[in-house]
Amino acid sequence: NAGVMQNPRHLVRRRGQEARLRCSPMKGHSHVYWYRQLPEEGLKFMVYLQKENIIDESGMPKERFSAEFPKEGPSILRIQQVVRGDSAAYFCASRRGTPYNEQFFGPGTRLTVL
Amino acid sequence: KNEVEQSPQNLTAQEGEFITINCSYSVGISALHWLQQHPGGGIVSLFMLSSGKKKHGRLIATINIQEKHSSLHITASHPRDSAVYICAADGSNYKLTFGKGTLLTVNP
Numbered sequence: 272n273a274g275v276m277q278n279p280r281h282l283v284r285r286r287g288q289e290a291r292l293r294c295s296p297m298k299g300h301s302h303v304y305w306y307r308q309l310p311e312e313g314l315k316f317m318v319y320l321q322k323e324n325i326i327d328e329s330g331m332p333k334e335r336f337s338a339e340f341p342k343e344g345p346s347i348l349r350i351q352q353v354v355r356g357d358s359a360a361y362f363c364a365s366r367r368g369t370p371y372n373e374q375f376f377g378p379g380t381r382l383t384v385l
Numbered sequence: 386k387n388e389v390e391q392s393p394q395n396l397t398a399q400e401g402e403f404i405t406i407n408c409s410y411s412v413g414i415s416a417l418h419w420l421q422q423h424p425g426g427g428i429v430s431l432f433m434l435s436s437g438k439k440k441h442g443r444l445i446a447t448i449n450i451q452e453k454h455s456s457l458h459i460t461a462s463h464p465r466d467s468a469v470y471i472c473a474a475d476g477s478n479y480k481l482t483f484g485k486g487t488l489l490t491v492n493p
Contacts, residue, residue, distance in 0.1 A: 304479075306483075313483045313485040313486060315483070316480045319480050327477075330480075364428075372416065372433070373418075374430065376427060376429070377427070378427040379427055379428070
């Protein structure tokens with residue numbers, strides 16, 4: 272059973288470009304979380320999705336950031352018009368669902384904005 | 386004020402020493418997680434616990450729900466244990482609130 276997959280592992284973008292980060296949860300997991308780790312800071316929750324639904328986006332910046340988890344395919348975190356402050360490691364985690372609530376993390380995508 | 390506090394922030398030990406990392410939380414939780422992250426690396430889940438104590442190899446995690454406190458212990462520490470250890474509290478919708486991490490360095 273493959274773990275949580277994220278791609279790309281490293282992404283370099285210039286200011287103003289778009290960044291698309293993908294997350295494929297573990298097989299059988301229908302809950303996906305995105306977390307961000309800014310340089311020299313701790314991890315912070317961004318958004319929680321189930322298939323085709325955003326459940327909690329209280330940690331998402333109000334502008335430029337969006338997330339989806341379609342019926343088929345990976346979850347996507349999209350950052351439009353990136354700025355240098357978006358440079359961070361973005362981790363997704365998945366869980367199967369109650370009562371199996373342990374979250375399994377992907378390897379992360381390290382975004383660098385030039 | 387962060388809702389999850391860890392101490393110490395940095396910890397240096399000699400190989401073989403017994404290590405303790407502490408975590409206090411102020412939110413109501415359904416579970417407390419201990420995670421490990423190597424520099425530049427991914428995140429590995431070590432423990433998820435909601436009561437009592439769990440043991441895996443040389444690692445032991447305990448939690449006191451009444452005192453809202455958890456500890457991670459490493460027995461007979463080894464240089465390969467060097468990493469950042471993060472505690473995280475399960476909140477609503479099981480989203481995690483993280484401590485800032487403890488950087489552990491174990492010298493040979």
